[in-house]
Amino acid sequence: MSLFQCPKCGCRENTATGYYWEAELDDKEPLCSACHTGEWHNKFPRVFYPKGILKTNEVGNLQHIQTGVGGRQLEQYESEEEQA
Numbered sequence: 001m002s003l004f005q006c007p008k009c010g011c012r013e014n015t016a017t018g019y020y021w022e023a024e025l026d027d028k029e030p031l032c033s034a035c036h037t038g039e040w041h042n043k044f045p046r047v048f049y050p051k052g053i054l055k056t057n058e059v060g061n062l063q064h065i066q067t068g069v070g071g072r073q074l075e076q077y078e079s080e081e082e083q084a
């Protein structure tokens with residue numbers, strides 16, 4: 001299981017709960033469950049980040065592309081709102 005950032009809304013999603021592996025098979029962009037189905041799965045809180053700032057690192061966790069920070073240090077980049 002790994003985490004990824006939804007390219008459409010900027011939220012943090014898990015590859016197991018979002019539209020990710022299927023997207024890869026279909027050669028489509030991965031999406032969070034909310035962007036894919038219209039409803040968030042509520043298995044964990046939906047947290048938004050500015051779009052495009054995060055990548056999935058080698059161990060499957062999110063990492064800030066420019067600064068390289070991950071884990072709890074990503075809290076400083078969290079936002080309440082969907083990134084339009």
Ligand SMILES: [Zn+2]
Pocket residue numbers: 006007008009010011031032033034035036
């Ligand atoms: Zn999304």
